[in-house]
Amino acid sequence: MTWRGKNRTLQILASAEKGRYGVLAAIVYNVEHITAFVRAAENRRSPLILQLFPSSLEQTPPLIHAAAAAARSASVPVSVHLDHAQDSEQIQYVADNLPFDSIMVDMSHYEKEENLAKTRALREYCHGRGIAVEAETGYIEGGEDGIVGTGDLEGILTTSEDVEQFLDAGVDLLAPSVGNLHGDYGPRGPQLDMNQSVAEREAWVFRTDSCRLHQVGRALNGRARLVLHGTNDFPPELCRACVAVGVTKFNVNKLVLDPWHEHLRRNVNKPLTQLMGEGIEVLTREMEKWMDVVGSSGMADTAGAPATP
Ligand SMILES: [Zn+2]
Secondary structure, three states, rough: OOOHOOHHHHHHHHHHHHHHOOEEEEEEEOOHHHHHHHHHHHHHOOOEEEEOOOHHHHHHHOOOHHHHHHHOOOOOOHHHEHHHHHHHHHHHHHHHOOOOEEEOOOOOOOOHHHHHHHHHHHHHHHHOOOOOOEEEOOOOOEEEOOOOOOOOOOOOOOOOOHHHHHOOOOOOOOEEOOOOOEEEOOOOOOOOOOOHHHHHHOOOOOOHHHHHHHHHHHHHOOOOEEEEEOOOOOOOOHHHHHOOEEEEEEEEHHHHHHHHHHHHOOOOOOOOHHHHHHHHHHHHEEEEEHHHOOOOOOHHHHHOOOOOO
């Protein structure tokens, strides 16, 4: 079998594309998050992708090893992904030394030609080590806790020409800029680029004919998996609509972690182990709910080979 056939992120997402469901790719900042997310996946018999930001590699170096151990010992398919890796030297170090199944090679803060050239070179480096590669086309506005700030760059929406160029650079997973943004959406809520009227938006009518996400999915035409970033504040209806037009890797951060933060704030005076235990419970329930929403619950047995050899 080639490295692609054995790569856990690719196995999980290939099965999702075939089965037309989404897989949550959830940012973890600590071991409680890892514990809760894997527990939810096992409870729901769902595949899962655990994601770390590069900042975690500096702040809590053991975390990647905890994530990889949890993925390997899970009874459902779980892979480990590095999100928004923006430093070429760090990407090479990670590919050589750390147990990631896939890396987002994020060169989106460079001009397009340089972005493509760097993406291609780093993709070759990662593929040479059995690691799948995600890239961002266009530029997704905003920032999240743990992503290096790139100033006030304005979002650049992805075109079908971008899709061809990134496929030509050999990436496995593509994260387009389709009106989504990192961080919070503000009072109007998520605004994906689809020429909706206000009434349609309020009724969660998803205009597939004019929806940029759908157009990107059609342009990909099965040649790479479609990834959605910037899902804070997404209601379940919008998550399901995105999955329906082909999103398989569904990145989540605050969407899932907010109730856990709220639990910490409300219960800070409780004994630590009780605070942690109840927090894991809150987060497990929350994750299970979103697994149901994106349709991955019950899909573990068809989601490629189990993580354990
Ligand atoms: Zn992102």
